[in-house]
Amino acid sequence: MHGALNAINSLLPIEYQVVISSNDYDQLAKTEITYTCGKCKEGIDKSDVHVFELMPNSIEALIHGRTFNKVWNCIKCHSTNMLNSTAISQTVLQNPTFLGIVPDPPQRTNGLMDRMKFNIEIERWGWLCLNEEEFKMAKYRDDNWNKGDEEMGELDTSLDDKEGNK
16 A cells, blocks of 8 residues: 555655655644633643642642642743643644645554554555545646646647557
């Protein structure tokens, strides 16, 4: 499958080829998670949030039955927010999304566990790659469909003429 998909990709002009790069794909397809501060209502990126445990007072511990509360501090207003009451939003790409980039194909390694999951991973990668290539082929076709005959040249019908004379 891998070789066939690479062959299809190589037949496309360079500007329409699908790029195979895990780093670029991960950068474009990453999920963005934001935490919303309860006081200033600002969205804070998950990478800027540092969750830590805070010991509650004895009444809260008795009511909620917890010995520690997970909290985080807002980097904008410096207020402390309870993690379990924080609004968390996740931004993901809507399907279908065509990025023109696919991750590197999965590599098969030795071992029983790899034999079970490799087929699933290579099939998932193959469908992703095929969808991207079909999109690029359709884009190439649409971009070149209405070009004039002067750019395309004349069609070679010599083979048809030979078959017609038999």
